[in-house]
Amino acid sequence: METPTKHIEKTTSKIEVDKIVIRFSGDSGDGMQLTGMQFTDTAALLGNDLNTFPDYPSEIRAPIGTVAGVSGFQVHLGSTEIYTAGDQYDVLVAMNAAALKVDLPRLKRGSIIIANAQGFDAKNLKLANYPDGVNPLENGSLDNYIVHLVDITKLTKECLSGTGLGMKEIERSKNMFVLGLLFWMFDKPLDHTLKFIRDKFAKKPEIADANVLALQAGWNYGENTEIFTTQFKVAPAKLPAGTYRNITGNHATAIGLIAAAEKSGLPLFIGSYPITPATDILQELSKYKANGIKTFQAEDEIAGICAAIGASYTGSLAVTTTSGPGMSLKTEALGFATMLEIPLVVVNVQRGGPSTGLPTKTEQADLLMAMHGRHGEAPLPVLAASSPADCFDTVMDASRLAIEHMTPVIFLSDGYIANGSEPWRFPTNENIPAIKAPMLKKLNEGETLMPYKRDENFVRPWIKPGTKGLEHRIGGLEKENGTGNVSYEPINHEKMVQLRAAKIKKIEDFIPLAKPDSGNENGEILVLGWGSTYGAIKTATRELIAEGYDVSHIHLRYINPFPKNLGELLHSYEKILIPEMNSGQLLQLIRAKYLVPAVGYSKVQGLPFATSEIKEKIIELTKTY
Amino acid sequence: METPTKHIEKTTSKIEVDKIVIRFSGDSGDGMQLTGMQFTDTAALLGNDLNTFPDYPSEIRAPIGTVAGVSGFQVHLGSTEIYTAGDQYDVLVAMNAAALKVDLPRLKRGSIIIANAQGFDAKNLKLANYPDGVNPLENGSLDNYIVHLVDITKLTKECLSGTGLGMKEIERSKNMFVLGLLFWMFDKPLDHTLKFIRDKFAKKPEIADANVLALQAGWNYGENTEIFTTQFKVAPAKLPAGTYRNITGNHATAIGLIAAAEKSGLPLFIGSYPITPATDILQELSKYKANGIKTFQAEDEIAGICAAIGASYTGSLAVTTTSGPGMSLKTEALGFATMLEIPLVVVNVQRGGPSTGLPTKTEQADLLMAMHGRHGEAPLPVLAASSPADCFDTVMDASRLAIEHMTPVIFLSDGYIANGSEPWRFPTNENIPAIKAPMLKKLNEGETLMPYKRDENFVRPWIKPGTKGLEHRIGGLEKENGTGNVSYEPINHEKMVQLRAAKIKKIEDFIPLAKPDSGNENGEILVLGWGSTYGAIKTATRELIAEGYDVSHIHLRYINPFPKNLGELLHSYEKILIPEMNSGQLLQLIRAKYLVPAVGYSKVQGLPFATSEIKEKIIELTKTY
Amino acid sequence: METSTIQTNGKLVSKDFSSDMEVKWCPGCGDYSILKQVQTVFPEMGVKKENFVFISGIGCSSRFTYYMDTYGMHSIHGRAAAIASGVKAANPELSVWIVSGDGDSLSIGGNHFIHLMRKNFDVNYLLFNNQIYSLTKGQYSPTSEKGKITKTSPYGSIEEPFNPSELALGAKASFVARTLDRDPKHMQGILKRAHVHRGTSFVEIYQNCPVFNDGAFFAFSDKETKKEEAIFLEHGKPLLFGNNGDKAIRLDDLTPVIVNINDECVNDLWIHDEKDKTKANLISRFFDTHFDGVHFPRPFGVIYAEERPTYDDILSDQMEKLYIKKGKIPLNKILSGDKTWEIL
């Protein structure tokens, strides 16, 4: 690797750490997201396990220097397994006063702060609403932290003075200086980022050079100045052997759908309308036109799902992607798809609600809507992903159920795992099981056409327009069992309501049984979770067991239908805790179905659970009665 | 009253009966709905208690003479209290073969059939799909019934031959002949209907005359021919003293809203889009423009509720009326209203679902959607009416809660009570309590504007645009507690989620406690119901108690929040049965909230429960363990 | 719309297209005639039976789907256009026919309607306009005339109605035509033109609802009035009408005036040009605009027909070009991405 040559001698101590949480924090314009991602990629490539959490404001660009404008990127890396982005920070990069103000509360005592001097000048202190004359760096309020005040802006300018670049470009490169410095602190090579810079600015070599210079200047600064005397080393994690990539939940969802289409031999069609935080999926899929993937940006969410219904009717794997408000709008059409009994994958990347709510924050409060948000009896499968990489498996599963059981399926993700990332030991085409569409191409001798005749799993055949001799009509009015003709006959209606429900229930037989994920087989307390709380619950459980508590953890991917053995399993625990980022939605389903006195633990702050929060709650529960 | 003079002498016996169910059944074109309603009005005016059930096909006009085209009107009248339209018929008027075919199954053994000869000719038998040569009137299949074959068409023609009317008009009058005959059979005067005819055809006296002639001819036919020898007398019911009218659920809903507006001193605004079976409400309210009531027929359901939100914002009692599919479409806007915390009454007249389902049939399957059909945590009050007349009290209650607690409220009715009717001892303006809107017109000295500051019931003030000095902005993004300014602050979000929930829960203190409706205070079995199952459950309970069973009946008007004492009350019963016209929706809420092992009883046939069905189920339950 | 189709040695006949469902419209409903004309012309379309797809919304008109023995979806209220877009985008081989009412299309379905016109999918759009909500038993619709008394407007509607062809043109429709239930031959001709046109073919069909809005369009079909009240457009021909066929229209600057052909130099007469959008706009406005207080006859026929690329064609082209340029990315490449590392 190219590393700059040293000028002076100094002694630096290297400290081995097994886990560390770094928070890159600055103004929306400071490029902290990119900085954080570059650091993450390098750490990942070196075999650290990790988990990231981008945390940015909902305004496109809130006023510069203000608290509202702070954009943060958090990465948790370790030589051991990492399941969350971390509760508290060991290192905080604060590009301005507002960033420090926002992140100080979650900074560990004794941790390191790297502060950008210029970001703490009078102007910035004022923008961050510090009282006149108050500078947190000087008033002793940070005595419990190790503060490195670095004049990043000035240093960047210096090293780029020769390049003849404008002030704007030079300013823009300061995040590379920071990145270089961090690489030095964590003893990471520059080459991955160097390559990235060269590729990104291939057409603008002068910009590329500037970024490279800044990056190396940052590294040199750590290496040569007396200020920094310790380097941290995070050894590679002992992850299962294999080939890994780093991936976000939205990206994993997108390629999961591509894989499902390929494995089912069906064309992929996406009918969607942009909405945060689901838009990435539509954007990612729109890149694959050469693969025959059709992305239809509809005029609204209703048109999005309706176009998908039309595409499904013609034999495509049809998908619609959205978030809360869009999900609400799809209600009627989703009920229609349930009535038609056609495959459809509905992706809901949950965000803070109700209404417009907190568009860029995370929440799990759309579960009961997924279960019941349609008029009439319109049951459908509901699946939820538990981590960024798990989005791939779960959306593939959702697609499989939709296709093989001829039903719309709701796939729940949320803002936390959608934007967060983790290393993923991705599968290969060869080891992904095929999906079989119940396509009907012709009738057997003497057989009459029965579009709603069901197989042993209550699944009806999928008949594409264009199939000779099988012309028929379908619709939203109640159907006669078998023929699918319109029928207002009372008993038939009841029968059909039961059959549609039985079809969904039958899926029990096609999904794995529930079993404790981590923790004890049969602990005193069961922590039952679903979705993105996985990492926090798992970590809490492991730590508590290490501390001698008797805890089990079951995490649900399948919420409708529940795994067959869930009831039995639940009854085998004394105490059941259900932490959710809502007011107790899974809790209601579990209590109603199994009559177990489970208790809920709500956090509805637009933020994921901290491991510590869950640990405390569990401990508290061990103390009750 | 004018009654025709008799020509010949004959002896007719009069039988006193305390209850009787009559079914008028014929082709959609035969005017059975009108005939039934006229009969009902007269019976009502004479003080019978009664309950009606119009049952018509969803097609505007299905092919004449076919089973699909049969339109029925059922009336249950009695000298004792009547709570349902009756399980089985004592008298069936069958205008054609298809009508007989449809209604025979629910005809009591030994009951009377009045068959219109022409409706059983070869053509009609064929249209009704009777096998060639088979005529139910002749093949002995009706031996267990008293069949009166009357050539109604011919007789009507005869009596109108002189009038110079065209065949079409004459044909049209045959339902008046039937009505006259029925009036004779039940010894009811003609005068109410005579007046009705004169009013209706004021502009067409020749038509009026024809109808009058036919009506009297029918009466004469009963009086003079030997065929009919018995008259039935149903004495006036011993109802509580007072002034009564007959009313349908939709009509009661409409005037309930008018009353709520008047009692709150707010202008009434309805933003709706037509949909069966809710359209009547919009239609009825559109007649009151002179009263300052504004009905806005919107371009779709979304615009309907949005216009209502706009009207509510300006200080109107705003209402949107719809049914299943429309309710699904209102999901997003309803969540928005919850976030704004403004009054809004959402009327959902439930029909058979899912999707387009069974538009003219009844169902109760939108309860869980009412509770959870919005993304994010968006709780709101849910009320359900239990009978046609109860729609008035319940929708007034819904309006009161919406206004006094600044929240959207869902009012659930259904096709059965919406179109069904019963006698109603209507209140007077004077004895309806006033509704107080928490309107804020000005601030006190030195007070700062806090649009989301709450009173002791967590209710925020209602500030109308146009109010000087109180200009402010509201919206769908999360709000800062108190000020209502946009806030992404995590703890504030959690606080607001809790406050919005607390506001709804607090309504507990403003609604009556739950108590057994009829039946024993503390029976061995509790039958817990909601909505239009009231009549059937009440009747079943009373009959079973008379038969010596130990049964109680609690009926819920308030489903969110539940009455405070409900849990305690439920725990005091051994067995709880919850009959619903869905797959067990209240059941899920009750089990989840109170962890009681209640069992459900589903009927999802687009038809109301029969008293007998509920009785059997209860008896069956008494036998278990 | 026009679809790439294989001639089916012309064997199909009209009754091949009638399904076994019994038709459930009221006696005398205009929908019967439309059904008849569609079934009459379909065999001549040169499309395989199994490639026809009907997508309808909700309304009396939308029941149409059940009566055609083709593939069909009786969908939800107002959404037929959106569903049909998905059908056509996913399988351009199909001959897609949307059937919808004035409420279904222009009230709840208005957004999908205008976006379909703009996107120009190669589909056919049959709007059965009876100027009333019929299935729900008689409320005014967005095409009902101002002042109309209906169940929801007991004192007369206060709303300015849409002019469907004007709206379609404003939304960039590439084909706009009008016909009526009582003129079978004319309707058959228009249906064929619609089928042949590449792009969204919008056909407004005046349809009588004897139960809730009887006679709304009789002036255009009754012998006594038809000649004076209706103009039948023909490309390249003057706009002739009148009891003696001697009336025509001339444009004074931008203002149409009714003239008698005998007092006119033929060259001054307005010659119908389907491709001229400005003229199409004017014609569509004969509907309800009074130019200088003069009442104009109602135009029937193809008002506008423009050739422009269809959504489905451009989509296919773009995908094909990209496929040729980049080729299909193998799934394994998509799964691995370009930044991977090994753990041994």
Place this chain on the structure above:
Amino acid sequence: METSTIQTNGKLVSKDFSSDMEVKWCPGCGDYSILKQVQTVFPEMGVKKENFVFISGIGCSSRFTYYMDTYGMHSIHGRAAAIASGVKAANPELSVWIVSGDGDSLSIGGNHFIHLMRKNFDVNYLLFNNQIYSLTKGQYSPTSEKGKITKTSPYGSIEEPFNPSELALGAKASFVARTLDRDPKHMQGILKRAHVHRGTSFVEIYQNCPVFNDGAFFAFSDKETKKEEAIFLEHGKPLLFGNNGDKAIRLDDLTPVIVNINDECVNDLWIHDEKDKTKANLISRFFDTHFDGVHFPRPFGVIYAEERPTYDDILSDQMEKLYIKKGKIPLNKILSGDKTWEIL
């Protein structure tokens, strides 16, 4: 729109209309200029401050509501027009202003948009057109040009865009105007005209989004290009433009042609007539139609203005007439109906 209002002894000043919320648009966003112009003209509108109401949808543009110290509702995506209809119907005294983006108005909000134009509520509609979805960070919108590369159209959009003024005219808008963020004086003039117009005043405002669609409209504001690329319409005046202000437009039959005024008899020039819908249609189509392959400048100003009864006026009239005719029915009468009986 125009509202019956009481003069407030003219005390209001611009800053009375700026709220205490800090404005959160990107540096250089065109929305700032629009906010400034609105706050500048409002004091002169003769409307009491408390009678102004802003209703916006969702989008960067829709944040506008928070920055005006008037009553305001930042509603949900696409629904501002529907909500505003309810506001105006319920209280005609209010001066209602809708603020919406190109996506909010014409994509998800398209149905309410066209129905509002048709119904002609007496409200003002400000459409901030930046030809992109900005709040969601850059996807193409229904006004984005064909071929545009965005995050959801990496290979170029394949959609024909709407022409907002043409769509509004097709939907029977009674007032259609266009202005742009970079011409404060012009915008102020248009805003006043919109306020004065009785009926729905549709104002399309070209707004630059420096972050996701920078420079989309610079041709109409930059000195070098402005004169050739933009026409500023004035009622009763010829359509003059060009570097030397010597170009104008003439109509050959129905086809506009660009001419040099020096070679023309002034009487042959096209004189702008706001009340002529046919001309308005043509002007709106300068937008994206090439008449005989000629590229036309973009028109700014009032394209069309027609006096027709507003929904709220007709509603009030009808209710008043009925009140006078029938009088208010007492609640007790409504409760009892006309068929009652006594039980003693």
